[in-house]
Amino acid sequence: MALNNFHPACQSWFNAQFGAPTVAQTQAWPAIQAGRHTLISAPTGSGKTLAAFYAAIDSLVQRGLNRQLGDGVQILYVSPLKALSNDIHKNLEIPLDGIAEQLFLAAEAPVDISIAVRTGDTPAGERQKMARNPPHILVTTPESLYLLLTSASGRAMLSSVSTLIVDEIHAMLGNKRGSHLSLSIERLQRLVEQNSGQHLQRIGLSATQKPIDLVANYLVGNRASEQRKTECEIVDSGFQRDIDISLEVPGSPLTALMSNEVWEELYQRLVELIESHDTTLVFVNTRRLSERLALALSERLGEGSVSSHHGSMSKDHRSTAEQRLKAGELKVLVATASMELGIDIGSVDLVVQFSSSKSIATFLQRVGRSGHSIHGTPKGILFPLTRDDLVEATALLQAVKQGQLDRIVMPEKPLDILAQQIVAEVSSQELGADGSIDGWDIAELYELILHAYPYRDLTREEFDTTIQMLAEGYATRRGRRGAHVHLDAINNRIRSRRGANLIALTNGGAIPDMFDYQVVLDPEDLVVGSVNEDFALEAFPGDIFTLGTHAWQLLRIDGLKVRVRDAEGMQPTIPFWFGEAPGRTQELSQSVSLLRQSIADLLITDSANSAVQWVVDEIGLPHSGATQLVDYLQAGMNALGVMPTRESLVMERFFDEVGDMHVVIHSLYGSRLNRAWGLALRKRFCRSFNFELQAAANEDSIVISLGSVHSFPLDEVYRYLQSATVRTILIQAMLDAPMFEVRWRWNATRGLAIQRNRNGKRVPPQFQRMDAEDLVAHVFPDQIACLENITGDREIPNHPLVNQTVADCLTEAMDIIELETLIADIEQDKLMLVAKDLREPSPFAQEIINARPYAFLDPAPAEERRTNAIRNRSWVDPAEAKDFSLLDGDAIDRVREEAWPFINNEEELHDALMSLVYMTEEEFNSNNYAQWQAPLIESGRILQLKLTKNTLWIAAENLPCFKAVFDEIDTAGELGKYLAMLPDFLLEKNWESEQALREIVRGRLEGLGPVTAERLALELNCSEAKIDAALIALEVEGYAFQGQFTPQLKQAVIANGNSRTEWCERRLLQRIHRYTIDAHRKAIKPVSLETYTEFLFDRHQLLAVTEQASKECASLDGQTRLQSTLNLLDGVAAPAASWEADLYPARIPDYDPNWLDVMCISGKVAWGRYTLPASSQRNTAKKKSSGPVKSTPITLASRQNLDIWQDLARSQLNDEYSLQYSTIACRIEADLLQHGASFFDQMQSRSGLLKTQLEEGLAELVSSGRICSDSFTGLRALLTPSHKKPGTHRRRGRKVMFGVEDAGRWSLLDTFQLAEEPVKQSRHWEVLDEEQLERLISIYLQRWGVLFRSLLDREAFSPPWRILLAVLRKMELRGTLRGGRFVAGVNGEQFAFPESVDELRKFKKLKEPSGSSTIVCIAATDPLNLLNLIQPNRKLARLLNNRVLYKGGVPIATLDSGEVHFVRDVDIDQQWNLQQMLLKRNFPTRLRSYLGSR
Secondary structure, rough: OOOOOOOHHHOOOOOHOOOOOOHHHHHHHHHHHHEEEEEOOOOOOOHHHHHHHHHHHHHHHHHHHHHOOOOOEEEEEEOHHHHHHHHHHHHHHHHHHHHEEEHHOOOOHHHHHHOOEOOOOOOHHHHHHHHHHOOOOOOOOHHHHHHHHHHHHHEEEEEEEEEEEOOOOOHHHHHHHHHHHHHHHHHHHHHHHHHHHOOEEEEEEEOOOHHHHHHHHHHOOOOOOOOOOEEEEEEEOOOOOOOOOEEEOOOOOOOOOOOOHHHHHHHHHHHHHHOOOOOOOOOOOOOOHHHHHHHHHHHHHHHHHEEEEOOOOOOOHHHHHHHHHOOOOOEEEEEEEEEOOOOOOOOOOOOEEEEEOOOOOHHHHHHOOOOOOOOOEEEEEEEEEHHHHHHHHHHHHHHHHOOOOOOOOOOOOOOOHHHHHHHHHHHHHOOOOOOOOEEEEEEHHHHHHHHHHHHHOHHHHHHHHHHHHHHOOOOOOOHEEEEEEEEEOOOOEEEEEEOHHHHHHHHHOOOOOOOOEEEOOOOOOOOEEEEEEHHHHHHHOOOOOOOEEEEEEEEEOOOOEOOOOEOOOOOOOOOOOOOOOOOOOOHHHHHHHHHHHHHHHHHOOOOOHHHHHOOOOOOEEOOHHHHHHHHHHHHHHHHHHHOOOOOEEEEEEOOOOOOOOEEEEEOOOHHHHHHHHHHHHHHHHHHEEEOEEEEOOOOOOEEEOOOOOOOOOOOHHOOOOOOOOOHHHHHHHHOOOOOHHHHHHHHHHHHHOOOOOOEEEEHHHHHHHHHHHHHHHHHHHHHHOHHHHOOOOOOOOOOHHHHHHHHHHHHOOOHHHHHHHHHHHHHOOOOOOEEEEEEOHHHHHHHHHHOOEEEEEOOHHHEEEEEEEEHHHHOOOOOOOOOOOOOOHHHHHHHHHHHHHOOHHHHHHHHHHHHEEEHHHHHHHHHHHHHHHHHHHHHOOOOEEEOOOOOEEEEHHHHHHHHHOOOOOOOOOHHHHHHHHHOOHHHHHOOOHHHHHHHHHHHOOOOOOEEEHHOOOOOOOOHHHHHHHHHHHHHHHOOOEOOOOOOHHHHHOOOOOOOOOEEHHHHHHHHHHHHHHHHHHHHHOEEEEHHHHHHHHOOOOOOOOOHHHHHHHHOHHHHHHHHHHHHOOOEEEEEEOOOHHHHHOOOOOOOHHHHHHHHHHHEEEEOOOOOOOOOHHHHHOOOOOOOOOOOOOEEEEHHHHHHHHHHHHOOOOOOOOOOEHHHHHHHHHHHHHHOOOOOOOHHHHOOOOHHHHHHHHHHHHHHOOOOOEOOOOOHHHHHHHHHOOOOHHHHHHHOOOOOHHHOOEEEEEOOOOOOOOOOOOOOOOOOHHHHHHHHHHHHHHHHEEEOOHHHHHOOOOHHHOHHHHHHHHHHHHHHOEEEEEEEEOOOOOOEEEEEHHHHHHHHHHHHHHHOOEEEEEEEEOOOOOOOHHHHHOOOOOOOOOOOEEEOEEEEEEEEEEEEEEEOHHHHHHHHHHHHHHHHHHOOHHHHHHHHOOO
């Protein structure tokens, strides 16, 4: 038994509490009780923490009973998080109290075992109490352990420690915090050996660790060289247990950007998950997203149910949130990494991870927070936020299912940490009897450092250099006064300087300061967000940057505040290097690559359907997610011709909307390698083309914005770097990036060269930066020197902190080793290299383009940014034109006008001829420049150059240039006089003909805008071939671009089939693009929801309630108006009585019901029920026959679209649906099935039913959607009350208005008839085919003008929005539709026919100047009633008698259940008139027989 060696009281409590130990506990206890170092690797929730503690507690109990338990700390527990420490403290009390109770029952003496927690949040009073009375068990953090080892009171507390427990060891091993802790552990070991001579037992705990030998070596240290070899018992029960993990995607397709629409869907789904579980833990990767999610959820669930949890919060807030979740008072906690480790927060049912965690181990840790008990099963759900995130999240799921784990990479011998720990250890030495400090022998100190595993390879030279730096100072202006130790080189000893211990205590630790600057809007002093320090301090006043979805202009930096103003739509100007977020692990990157390759193989060898099925079966994705994944990867592979993987590198180049070239490298090696490759390439481009370009990187891509550079073969970029020199190039590139400056300050702070705290106060961030700049100016002056004064590369000084900063940049922020390996593989042709020139960026490039903070963003809401994505999607259009984009003609004319110089005097005329090089005679005369020519000609500054066919005006200074081109110029005559007047420096230049012509063309392009080579050849009277050669040379320089820019040329090319080309100077082309985009955005500037509502009223020709409007409309043909109304309302379901009581009278003056009968009888329109009857109305066999009532939903549909409505209606059927008619209805159905469509008297004679019985049966079948009549009269007759039917008025001789005999033929509808064979369930939505969907969209767009998701709620039945969205986007790519943001105030994507957009804009323009507001009254049942869209909080039931009064598209009053409510402030004297407008009815009097007076 595992508990045999435990005290009986410990055995009894454990058995009563848990029954039996876990595998990890069973294996670990013998090793721990034997005194061996032990590493326990076990799944989360397997009881590993108790495995370590319980053996140690049992030892304390037995020693206490034997009266051998002394004072001082016996067990030291170190955890990486403060919150973890607090929780372990509580978990210790339960077993100790239980054991005490068992001792009492066994009549044994009690053992008083004390516990304390010591972290950075521990109050000073508790610390002092702890120093006076040290606990037996101390729970602390690595930082607090360092402080205890550096202070005299702390060292006294820790001198008696016998057992050290390090929890979640992997969380520190992979960073400098682990290096720092390793040195602290060796310092503790020496302290214990010196004071008690006892062995310090080390126990390590973690759920996720690989390689396990590395972790074991780290735990026990580097002591193999000693005679007594230290061994570690490894208890490895596996890192993974059964877990329930899945992935979910929103209903709307994921894109490169998260729209508000998708966020709303995620919020809604998240609320559903939270409400279906008792407690939910939501993990996010950033503090900002944590706050955003917590706010959104609190709005939906209530503030008391939601809390956030991250490292920036106070101790009290974090602790309160943990305890509330544990007590069940919180429904959901939104957390960052602060909650992913072993904090026991009670029973958590579900863990939700937003976006990929970038690490397999991190995801496992986070999911392990649920089911955090021995027998619990963790449950987690992944929510990807973008398409690339979907790929990565899928690979993450696959990696977990395959049992993969990340490899921990341990920092090797960081010198900044070494310097800090040396100062701390040397300064903590006790005074001798004479008050002196003997200090440390340098060789012994070196040996102590070597015992720490991260420093096992530290050379003596590196150690001595660090000692020298600490002894001689860091080379700041303080000189030697900045040193912390005295070096006795004669006796080979080192001692502390005065004040060094205080500096080590107040400035120690390995966690760097990350300064955040508040972004404050001036002058309102409103905080709009925050940015990190490297972003804030790289910017200059006037720079524009984006925050969230808005653009801000920087005014100044005031302390820790960035003062800004609204940029009002101006484009962002700050290039920003991607940066400091943790990169994706190599193992996960490999999984992403393998996933892509697997799907690519299936797409090539089989089909997309098989790839989708494979993803569903092998990885467990939902079908919708698998479909999106495969569609995305297939689209990207189709665009590039190959699937980018780690074995297949793909590089694409494209030309963006503003004329810049971009190169995107698809490199699936993770952001650390991509950062390094991107920076090195950036430096290589800079050296080759003398141009500072912009670059950015993410996990899968690198983008390099080339700007104005020379042309180059794209595939050569792969060979730009060599493995032998890439490290040197990257170091030089890295010195210019913000990462060096930030890491320099971090390392200088950790190395105690810069103080974070001074005189008991925090040193302000700006002062710390100033100190860092001052230090680097002395240590590494080339780093901040003017590059113009530096020849060649900057020389890196051999300084410990400089060397460490360079190493950190190369290995932490980037991955130089993997980059060197990659470049070597490229040199050795081990990889497939693909280079593609594309007209538009591929789908795989979308994420990196849209992720950059400064790229393609505008101040519009997130969903509006898809205007850019629309352009970028056009690569899938098979009919794509071979030009960059169609430019706006007005923009071209505007740029041409701006480019031509403004001339108002002779000096400006001369300057214009200098810049344009020449003007034609026609241009000179048409602009009336002759008024300034005389003085210029007299002074010899301008002249006429007469060529064979043309005359040009030029500046005299350009004459030598023209002379080199045109042999016909005779310099012996008058031109010789001009040459004689020129200064010598102009005459000395030896012009080559080709060079001179190139300069002439260059100047001419500067003032013309798009121009053909043919025009330039005619003007200059030379061959077109020479002009083409000059233009191509300018294109190589990046000065000019060719294409088909003007609409006129495009039309001519299409008409004639030739391939004429225009040329345009780069800056002018960029300006044309900008004006085109601005014009497009202005054209699609969204109208208000109120304007859109009024536009709909106008589109549907709704009648105003004023007399004047009615008279104007009365002259129109009523039957034509009805036809138009029927087309607009095709497929709309409305209460039966509403059609002729509200919908038609509101649109058609003097409506005549005969018009509708004519439409129905002619076969153009059919009516019937197409909404599935409620379950309460289906089973009527045992009830009295139920007929149609006035609220029965009836649809009028055109015959040509009837198939759509029937298919959509049938899609409502399910297995539970059943039709059961009354006996009479069954007889009528059987009769019509036998004889087909029949008149009323035919059915009556065949069935033998009474007239009233037949009417009741027909009414029941109509209400069930089983029958209809040729004319609308049939429905009117069935709706007519019995007291108004034939027989009631016979004595008066009055004929009934609508008799059932006048309805024409009655025929059966098969809408809700179940098929004989059950329909096979399909994973895809297959109700309508592609042609029907496009037809349905056309119907919707005719009805609504603009289509967006919220409008589908007004449709009785419609396909899911995601189905429509896919077709809408295809139609948009074909140019049939336009996508954009046309109506403000609604979420999601919007689509419209181009002509509808124009109509909407024109309507707005006409309404704005007039200011007139039309009053319209419509029924609540009218589909155009958008009350709940305009005022979401106001509800109005869609009942027959409810109505809404609109003025100018704004609802002002409602009639609800007979009561008038004003929704806007209305003058009292107007209220009565408005009430009358609401109450007034306008339908024909002859309809009152079935509608009543209403």
